[in-house]
Amino acid sequence: MCELHDHQGLHDHDAVTSQPDVGRRHLLRGAGGLILGGGLVVAGASAAHAATSQNGWPASSSPSAIGITALSVSGHSFPAGVRGGQVHTILGYVAQRFNNEVEALVTPGCWGYNYREISGSTSLSNHASGTAIDCNAPRHPLGASGTFSSTQVSRIRSILTYCNGVVRWGGDYSSRKDEMHFEINVAPGDSRIAPLVSKIGGTTPPPPTTTWSTVSSGATGFRVVAIQHLLRARGQSLTVDGVFGDITVSRVRAFQTSRGLAADGVVGPNTWSALVVTVKSGSSGEAVVAAQKTLTARGYACTADGIFGATTTSQAKAFQSSRGLVADGIVGPATWAKLTF
Numbered sequence: 001m002c003e004l005h006d007h008q009g010l011h012d013h014d015a016v017t018s019q020p021d022v023g024r025r026h027l028l029r030g031a032g033g034l035i036l037g038g039g040l041v042v043a044g045a046s047a048a049h050a051a052t053s054q055n056g057w058p059a060s061s062s063p064s065a066i067g068i069t070a071l072s073v074s075g076h077s078f079p080a081g082v083r084g085g086q087v088h089t090i091l092g093y094v095a096q097r098f099n100n101e102v103e104a105l106v107t108p109g110c111w112g113y114n115y116r117e118i119s120g121s122t123s124l125s126n127h128a129s130g131t132a133i134d135c136n137a138p139r140h141p142l143g144a145s146g147t148f149s150s151t152q153v154s155r156i157r158s159i160l161t162y163c164n165g166v167v168r169w170g171g172d173y174s175s176r177k178d179e180m181h182f183e184i185n186v187a188p189g190d191s192r193i194a195p196l197v198s199k200i201g202g203t204t205p206p207p208p209t210t211t212w213s214t215v216s217s218g219a220t221g222f223r224v225v226a227i228q229h230l231l232r233a234r235g236q237s238l239t240v241d242g243v244f245g246d247i248t249v250s251r252v253r254a255f256q257t258s259r260g261l262a263a264d265g266v267v268g269p270n271t272w273s274a275l276v277v278t279v280k281s282g283s284s285g286e287a288v289v290a291a292q293k294t295l296t297a298r299g300y301a302c303t304a305d306g307i308f309g310a311t312t313t314s315q316a317k318a319f320q321s322s323r324g325l326v327a328d329g330i331v332g333p334a335t336w337a338k339l340t341f
Contacts, residue, residue, distance in 0.1 A: 051124060051128075052124065052129070053123075053124045053125060053126045053127075053128045053129035053131060054118065054123045054124065054125065054126050055126050055129070055131060055183065055184055055185060055186070055187065056187035056188065057083070057087075057126070057129035057130075057131045057184065057187070057188055058129060058188075059115065059124045059128035059129040060115065060128075060129075061115040063080060063081070063113060063130070066083060066129060066130060067083055067084040067085065067130075068080065068081045068082065068083060068084070068112075068113045068130045069081050069082070069083075069084040069088055071088060071091065071092055071095070071112055071133070073092060073095040073096050073099055073105060073110075074096070074099050074104075074105060075107075075270060076099070076105040076106070076107045076110050077107065077110070077260075078095070078110045078111060078112035078133055079110075079111060079112060080112060080113045080114070081112050081113055081130070082112045082113060082130045082131070082132075082133060083113070083129060083130030083131055086193055086194070086197045087130065087131050087184055089197050089200055089201070090163065090166060090167065090184065090193075090196060090197065090200065091112075091131075091132075091133050091167075091182065091184070093200045094133070094159055094163065094167055094182050095110070095133060095135060095182075097159045097162075098135050098156075098159065098182075101155045101158070101159070102135075102148070102152050102155045102156055102159075103135075103136055103139070103148075103152060103332070103333060104273035104274075104333050105135060105136060105273075106136050106138070106139070106259070106273070106274050107259050107260040107261075107274070108138075108259075108260070109134075109135075109136045109137045109138050109139070110133065110134060110135055110136065110137070111127075111133065111134040111137060112127070112130065112132075112133050112134075113127060113128075113130040114127040114128065115127075115128045116128055126183045126184065131183060131184040132181060132182065132183035132184070133181075133182050133183075134180040134181055134182075135180055135182065136180060137180045139180075139278070140179040140180040141180075142176070142177075142178050142180075143176050143177060143178075144177065144179065145171075145177045145179070147179050148171070148179060149280075149326075149328055149330050149332065150328065151326045151328060152332075153171070156169055156171070162199075163196060164192050164195075164196055165185060165186065165192060166184060166185060166186055166190070166192050166193060166196050167182055167183070167184065167185055168182070168183050168184075168185035169181070169182055170182070170183070211269075211337060211341060212268065212269040212272040212273070212337050212340070212341065213272075213340055213341045214266060214267065214268045214269075215227060215244060215266070215267040216244065216265070216266040216267070217244055217245070217246075217248075217249050217265065217266075218244060219244040220242055220243050220244065221242060221297075222242070222293065222294055222297035222298075223294075223340050224242050224243060224244045224248070225240060225242045225290070225293055225294075225297075226290045226291075226293065226294045226339070226340055227244070227248070227252070227267050227275070228240040228241070228242070228248060229286045229287065229289050229290035229293070230275045230276060230277065230286070230287060230290050231248075231251050231252065231255060231275070232286040233277050233285060233286035233287040233290070234255055234275060234277075236251040236254060236255055237251070238251045249265040250265070252265045252266070252267055252271065253265045255271070255274075255275065256271055256274075259271075259274045261274060272336070272337070272340065273333060276332075276333055276336040278330065278331065278332040278333070279291050279308055279330075279331050280308060280313075280329060280330040280331065281308055281309070281310075281312075281313050281329060282308060283308040284306050284307050284308065285306055286306070288306045288307065288308045288312070289304050289305075289306045291308070291312070291316070291331045291336075291339070292304040292305070292306075292312055294339045294340060295312070295315050295316060295319055295339065298319060298339060300315035300316075300318055300319045301315070302315045313329040314329070316329045316330070316331055316335065317329045319335070319338075319339070320335055320338075323335075323338045325338065
């Protein structure tokens with residue numbers, strides 16, 4: 001999450017040394033108007049609109065002053081929303097495609113507007129103008145590189161290409177990476193914005209490529225075993241016995257409540273999406289045991305030792321190939337969905 005979101009304990013992500021397109025005409029804040037690079041003053045700029053974020057959009061400590069509106073994608077809210085109008089359309093589209101194609105969104109972990117300066121800089125963060133979002137911040141921490149698989153990066157690139165330079169990804173920063181972060185990369189009125197909004201208006205983001213099973217009280221078997229290990233990985237205490245009894249129902253409800261989901265005790269698509277943990281070579285722990293036991297139940301035997309080594313990687317790749325998935329050996333949401341369906 002983004003540093004200096006005071007009420008959330010988030011972290012900063014706008015890379016000071018990596019400027020967007022508007023960086024060629026650097027916008028400064030001045031009492032008499034907007035001062036562009038070279039000393040040109042835009043007449044009539046009021047003090048209320050003199051503050052601009054790094055990308056040149058008007059920023060304000062008052063959300064209503066710049067038209068911040070709520071944003072929710074597939075049941076996941078982006079506190080405290082984003083800028084309305086064209087920006088809302090674009091960032092909402094990016095978030096929906098991220099959820100559908102890259103990684104299911106999680107709650108908490110998605111963030112929007114926040115009025116603040118970039119850490120270590122006097123420039124306002126693009127969050128201050130409501131023109132940036134963070135997706136699944138806990139899974140993609142500030143400064144970390146390679147938090148997405150090559151397949152996921154390829155899908156992010158597809159989204160960026162569709163947006164024709166209007167949107168920038170924090171994973172492309174030249175200095176400190178911020179892979180959770182997506183932002184408007186052009187100044188207000190840029191000629192690319194309206195055509196993109198028009199294109200989005202006639203485009204429905206492709207549906208999720210994953211189909212999840214539904215598991216509830218009374219169920220038994222390998223899916224329940226996987227759920228119980230994943231609940232343990234998420235901090236819930238229970239015995240792994242493969243029986244979806246009262247205790248498992250209680251722990252599922254507790255987990256659902258912690259993620260802002262309907263606490264019905266049923267593990268359906270939303271709960272699976274929040275519950276699964278991406279594991280890969282070098283991972284260890286309860287989630288790895290869940291993957292190993294589920295792979296074995298699916299006919300790809302490996303020892304459930306909680307260590308994601310060469311054999312587990314090989315079996316994961318074999319399973320992925322059998323289901324038409326990219327055989328990268330990484331057990332992420334799409335692979336979990338196939339394993340547990």
